[in-house]
Amino acid sequence: MPLDPTAVGTTSEPRTSSWHSKDALLYALGVGAGTTDPTGFELEFTTENTNGVTQKALPTMCVVLGGGLAGPDSPLAKIGTYNPALLVHGEQGFTLHKPLPVAATVSSVSRVAGIYDKGKAALVVLETEATDTADDQPLFTTSSSLFIRGEGGWGGDRGPAGPEKVPERAADHVVTYHTRPDQALLYRLNGDRNPLHSDPSFAAAGGFDTPILHGLCTYGFTGRALLHTLCDSDPTRFGAMHGRFSSPVLPGETLDVHIWEQADGPARFQTRVGDRVVLDAGTVTVS
Template structure:
């Protein structure tokens, strides 16, 4: 059975997703909170520090906006699936706890030759008020599922500015980073089981793509938004190489105009792991 192309444009059944203060705290630790300045991240890692109000990392919206497709994509080895792209837009800061109703739609399946790129869009709305909270777009690459012909997909042009980065931040992931992150719900054994990782062509389990994305989003929040989630609007990037837990990540940031920035993330050996990075953010509040 090949990929089910009839899924394109077909919304899945609305999926209810709830979270608590504890879930938000666990996510923050799962994407490296506390590895930088622990005091700077108390509002994301504790709920009872004196004079500190708990807040939620914006990239937690990636997990909140996940929902099943209308039906299975097809019959293929899940060890061949890796995340290729991620975009998230926050319509308002994420509350510490709540419930959303999420609808996910397959928006495209593209033949990349060696594999297929499958793209989704998900919208999470507040269950109580019906207002949009998160819009997310996901791209997944499935090795060995290409060759079906048709559209290969198009990419928007992206080029880093021809100058040194305005900021360059280096942080090392924890050796157990994937084991922490999986507790937020992504139990794909590719990121924990050496046998499954080997079947996927990796020497050891790799870090979840959304974990790498959240790790970098946390750095960008601190560097460009003064750690204020209300200033974080949207973030996008393309995954270009896997990260192994324990790797150091180097985030290069170029400020743009009108609350925009470009970023690229690489490992110490120069291997780029997230490219085509874009962030939109608000200026500081004047109140």
């Protein structure tokens, strides 16, 4: 079998990476801030020199920081051989250990947290811990679950059960955001230059009529809805978020973020395009 389950626990060497005010502004625009906010232009996230406004970073920006998981030194390069065309992003989560600054330098270490046998596919879980070099304190932890079709069936551990489904009752809040037809072209400037999101011929080879939106772009739109609805737009109250990708989004489609508040435990969310669920089984922790 091409994958190597003994790669669990493999870690990368520490990687240093930085971001600046401009990066935070570009990320915010890439996930729709300003143009899709029905109450204003989210100037605290989209400008750095507005009178009386202090620039802030969107909490979900941490998923594009920390040096990434690609490259020959990444733990992903140590799990064995597989066809990258059969790899899909299954789930994404993060925890903020303190509010995300608009500019910082971090030292990040990634590891293979698990490789599970799902029968017809393998599930690889990668985690990254980022430490703020300014004070040597943890800044954020991210977790990505990757499904690799055709790489299961070796008789290994199937892994933990999936997250609980969202409540069956009507949502307490529904936030609607319209994505732009060129949303993927803007979002890709945050670092993910996969031609699936920009090249019509490449998308066609993957079975799509047109380039699709990055899953993490949908994730960022959803995070904005959660921030404004549950945290009164205050990023310092946003603690953690996790969701499962279930269907691709096309640039220009409308996202409806359904949010359920709960007396005990984290709030739940689900993002839909019409009746199609695109981000499922979501949880968010706020203070």
